[in-house]
Amino acid sequence: MIEWLLEPLREPVVLRSLLELALLGLIAGTLGCWIVLAGRAYSAESLAHSMLPGLVGAALLGLPLVLGGAIGLAVGASLIALVSRIKVLGSEVAVSVVITSLFGAGVLLGLAPATPAGLNGLLFGDLLAVGFGDIALAAAYAGIVLTVLFVLHEGLLVTGFDRINARAIGRSPAPLDLVLALLLAGATLVAVQALGNLLVVAMLIGPAASARLLTERIGPMMLAAVAIAWAAALAGLYASYHADLAAGAAVTCALVVAFAAALLIRSLRELVTSGSRRRGRGAQSRGLRLRSRRA
């Protein structure tokens, strides 16, 4: 058993992947909490997918993936902003149209014979090919994300909790929205080498969504999200090593299992405590008058 646990850790490739995932888990776990609480999971997914043509283009031209991804993100974001101006469609439709077009364009480009890396690598990343440059980039970005989130914590809290009155209290939502969007774009870029265009979304949303089911405060939610991301990384890498599965996909599967487990735990907990206390989420739809607390 101990040998089963230790054996993968003797492989430098596994250790590098683990380190990269730990850093990405730190970034995605903390940032993902604000994305989930703001209800922006869909935008996060769209943003990640819209950079595919940029990634493929970079692969075709032999440029760094990060550069291509950045250009792809900028083009995607501008197009979404443009199409959102068509009033009859609404922004959700606009986003869908733009990302499916860009994603489709990316797939077409990726299937071109001239593309060296192959579409697989761009969509699902190549965790085991992560180098020290990627790890250094992730570490630096983790530092930036944690610092920004720490400094802006109360502002993010106010604008998230009481968006309509946030300005009256002293924080405008718009600049904070922009900061979150930029941090998110940066995170998808930093994670793209390891996790690819599709799996990066799982890392950003999965741990935070699971953590929300288990916690009732932001601080514990962030800690839980990071812990879940780390646990899934470890489980995924072991599964990948011993069962010979694709590493990124194995980690994503572990995240899905974690979410299912969180859902189960929450349901059991609600079953036990129902009648005496209702938990925050969903209280609105169940009717406030059901509450038995004294005023």
Next chain:
Amino acid sequence: MPGPVTSEASLVACNRLAARYPGADAPAISSITFAVERGQRVALLGPNGGGKSTLFRVLTDELAPSSGELEVGVGHPALVPQSERSRLDYPVSALDVALMGSVSRLPWWRRPSRADRQLARESLRRVGLEAEANTTFGELSGGQRQRVLVARALVQDSPLLLLDEPFAGIDAPSAELLAQLFDQLAAEGRGLLMATHDIEQARSWDLVLCCNRVQIAFGDPSQVLTREVIERTYGASLIPLPGDGPLAITPPHHHDHAGEDR
């Protein structure tokens, strides 16, 4: 009725103030002339859509006046919004919400200090919710949530409080506690401007401002709140009670009108 009022002691003074939402043809409010001084409790009466929330938005600097003068004295006014519009699914405690008031006194890069935390606890104590400091906001009763929002305004430590129908739909103990607290706050020298539909309560306050898109009246309730003024303020929604008793207005609907008069 007093004319245009401005004085050194005014926490806020408006002179023929008007405000218009972007893209709207007509101003949402106009000819608003009143002042709130330290220690004064001013009731703001008006129908739904009569401009009460708009006036608050102008006073909190969210909407620029389109004409007239507005002078806001020391400090930014603290807004106490209707608790019915707050998010119940947010993972925050009563203490977290109260502490949010501190951001209005802090630059964007500063985090609340130990002293701010202490003030948040003290403010929760003043609204009688010391014991619920660690309860999730969404689990509190409607009246308790309203009191937490008042505590948040106390943490803002502003000399002027803007109260948006603080008594709407809350339980009797909460209402009693808040009424006492508002009197105390006025006695401390703070000014209070409260949007309300309760004419009888408005009679017990120091001044009343009646507003139905334009200002109808401002002054001492005993002189201002005549049947004619109330009818002009509320249009046709006035129902006389039998006998010589007080006038009543049809109860406003508080649900499902989010954004209606914003």
